[in-house]
Amino acid sequence: MGKVKVVGYKVLIHPHYPLPSLRCELENGEFFDMSAIPIDAAIAIERLANGVDITSDPRMVLPLILAEIPSVESALKGSVEEVVIDDVLQHRSGYVYCANVKIKIDGNTIRRIMVPSSAIVLALLSGADVYVNEKFISAFSEED
Secondary structure (H helix, E strand, O other): OOEEEEEEEEEEOOOOOOOOEEEEEEOOOOEEEEOOOOHHHHHHHHHHHHOOOOOOOOOOOHHHHHHOOHHHHHHHOOOEEEEEEEEEEEEOOEEEEEEEEEEEEOOEEEEEEEOHHHHHHHHHHHOOEEEEEHHHHHHHHHHO
């Protein structure tokens, strides 16, 4: 199976649910949605991707502080090769998505499994592309 590039993000706040959702717009015109993403990741994604503040809380979340430090920004640029949301794990509350992240450190490429919303924040900070495995897109398209 292949992968489809994410070209846009939109955080969705639900009035009757405590955690936001994330809608990823894909290059093929389809969407990939994730629910119950951590609020700090939602705040960072919406600000980094769209320049929009979704909270009136004056406290800053860690990724936004890191984005303001030039040495951190320059260290991250180019170090993340790609992020691919391509797996699920059984979790105590059901199933959760996983993101495989390729990171180049001292000329060596390592892979890490991350929470997808955190991996997206890392990609936005580093300028890396994010992809979704086609199996997730086709699985949801068939259910609709």
